[in-house]
Amino acid sequence: MSVPHLAPILLLVVSNVFMTFAWYGHLKFDTKPLWAMVILSWGIAFFEYWFAVPANRIGYQVYTAAELKTIQEVITLLVFAVFSVTWLGEKLTVNHFIGFALIAGGAWFIFRGPL
Known part of the structure; x- marks a missing residue:
């Protein structure tokens, strides 16, 4: 796999880690003022x-x-699944895996080319 093929994937993984924390990381801090969490999230999203x-x-x-x-x-x-389990302490259920599989099926159609 060449750099133009692999680099976007690696960059998008890093990008999504930042964005996931920007959008959902504050949920562990529900006693903090909303305005402060918005500003913090904007700061994290900047790096995303x-x-x-x-x-x-x-x-x-x-x-x-x-x-x-x-x-x-x-x-x-994928990033959100790991994040929700490790950071938020949520459990993934069979329904999550079925939903993810259906989305993976949609991705397969995008990359398979015209029918």
Whole structure:
């Protein structure tokens, strides 16, 4: 796999870690003022963009926009699954895995090419 193929995937993983913490990390701190959590989340999201924008710029050399979005969504689900278990202490259920499998099926159609 070449750099233009692999770099966007790695950059999107890092990007999604930042964005997941920006969007959901504050849920552990429900006693903190909302305004403070919004500002903190904006600060975290700033760094997310430093990975997402280059990922898409580099990735667009070898992937279509739809493929890049699909890669991003699959990575988002994987990062969020790990995050929700490790950071929020939630449990993944069979329903989650079925839903993830259906989304993976949709991703397969995006990458398989025209019917």
